[in-house]
């Protein structure tokens with residue numbers, strides 16, 4: 001049992017670290033993609049491609065890489081960041097694009113600088129969409145993180161891989177069920193956060 | 205003072221504004237009249253730099269746009285758009301407080317001014333201040349947009365058919381409210397001003413409603429296909445012989 005608690009904790013830790021890094025990189029990237037359509041399109045294309053790499057292959061690719069790669073939790077986090085990036089970049093872009101052109105024009109006409117427009121108007125209005133992206137990224141990362149055990153990343157995948165090699169379905173379930181529950185809980189929690197921001201934005 | 209020097213705005217090969225030259229004096233109240241697509245909105249947007257001329261130049265207070273720091277200039281220009289375009293995530297009070305906050309007014313002054321102005325527009329702050337725009341009717345939203353544009357006592361006020369979306373009764377009500385508010389926001393007219401309808405505030409009001417134009421402005425400028433075709437004191441408008449004016453008068 002204490003094994004389960006420790007592995008759940010590990011799982012949550014690598015997912016949290018990865019999602020926080022993905023937010024820190026993804027929101028600015030999405031904002032940039034909105035300002036510079038061409039470069040933004042390219043950035044989006046790259047994250048799109050990354051998303052299609054099968055997760056086991058991704059972990060495999062990371063093993064020989066210096067610095068970021070290898071074995072253990074670090075390359076696992078790197079892979080999770082790469083997967084989480086797309087939904088966050090895309091939802092940031094979509095959220096910013098949905099801001100009413102008239103509202104943007106009003107803000108500019110009243111004398112907001114580009115920066116004030118971004119912080120006072122665009123990002124707050126895009127927040128529910130951004131949170132939706134974070135939710136999708138988190139749920140995806142919780143699932144993908146089970147594969148991270150293949151390269152020694154730890155987490156609930158450890159039980160699953162151990163179960164597979166020992167052909168012990170109870171052990172597999174001991175890893176899989178908590179992982180699924182974590183995903184469901186994260187989804188529910190972040191849906192609430194999304195509603196909260198939508199409400200604050202005066203919409204529901 | 206606002207001056208257009210041979211201003212053209214060309215988009216996709218079409219001249220939306222075609223060599224417009226105009227001088228609007230400080231404190232003048234001017235109506236831009238014209239049919240749909242005549243270029244009125246565009247003529248307004250070159251004044252606050254939302255649209256840049258393709259040729260010619262526009263001077264505000266004697267300085268060309270390039271010499272102005274645009275955000276700073278815009279904080280002195282009130283702009284009421286055709287749509288209210290309120291910030292949906294901000295309360296009525298926060299919407300109205302936008303420019304004062306950009307100007308870093310003390311919060312008490314912002315609140316006092318908002319209270320005074322919203323009361324004039326029959327939207328008491330105590331009742332409406334904490335509401336979000338979606339909790340207001342169209343006419344109420346439009347009034348908030350007017351308060352938001354006027355609160356910092358701008359030297360120039362640009363209005364783009366602010367009442368066109370309203371029903372006739374509210375519309376008439378809004379026109380007289382607006383009259384009162386603009387008049388109250390301006391100090392006494394400059395000494396020796398020839399027009400009755402002049403205040404400290406320079407007002408440019410876009411409309412395609414003749415009665416509205418004559419009620420609000422001392423001077424009427426008629427646009428057609430991007431050009432200024434008539435520029436006349438309001439008193440002389442009804443008897444002006446230009447065919448477009450005749451059509452407006454007889455419509």
Ligand SMILES: Nc1ncnc2c1ncn2[C@@H]1O[C@H](COP(=O)(O)OP(=O)(O)OP(=O)(O)O)[C@@H](O)[C@H]1O
Pocket residue numbers: 215216220238239240241242243244245246247412
């Ligand atoms: N960005 C743009 N690109 C191309 N054409 C434009 C652009 N903006 C305006 N136009 C065109 O320029 C013309 C004048 O537009 P404008 O909005 O200034 O007219 P308006 O007199 O305000 O009309 P309305 O009374 O219908 O509001 C229209 O034919 C419009 O389609």
Ligand SMILES: [Mg+2]
Pocket residue numbers: 244245246286364
């Ligand atoms: Mg227009």
